[in-house]
Amino acid sequence: MLEFVPLPLIDDFLIKYNVGQAVFALFALSLLAAIPLKSRKVLSLNTILFGLLFLVVVAMGAPAHFAYLGVALLVIAPLLYTTASR
Numbered sequence: 001m002l003e004f005v006p007l008p009l010i011d012d013f014l015i016k017y018n019v020g021q022a023v024f025a026l027f028a029l030s031l032l033a034a035i036p037l038k039s040r041k042v043l044s045l046n047t048i049l050f051g052l053l054f055l056v057v058v059a060m061g062a063p064a065h066f067a068y069l070g071v072a073l074l075v076i077a078p079l080l081y082t083t084a085s086r
Contacts, residue, residue: 018063019060020054020057020062023050023054023057023066024066026050027050030046030050031043031046031047034046036064039084040080040084040085041081044077044080044081044084045077045081047073047076047077047080048074048081050070051071051072051073051074051077053072054066054067054069054070055067055070056064057070058070
């Protein structure tokens with residue numbers, strides 16, 4: 001009896017992307033999730049976390065341009081945090 005197992009389908013879809021692209025997709029989704037909270041501090045803390053994560057992802061084998069994105073996020077996010085009122 002053959003059962004439907006979706007794992008090969010998911011694997012074939014995800015094999016086209018690297019870890020950096022997956023983390024970038026998570027970053028975009030987390031920004032969209034943080035916007036309804038209307039808190040720039042939460043948004044900046046999220047950005048700091050993903051900036052550090054992008055630097056770690058490059059050490060895991062992702063392309064180097066994700067490190068540049070991580071450094072840019074680590075420069076911009078503390079400025080956003082200090083200007084946040086709540």
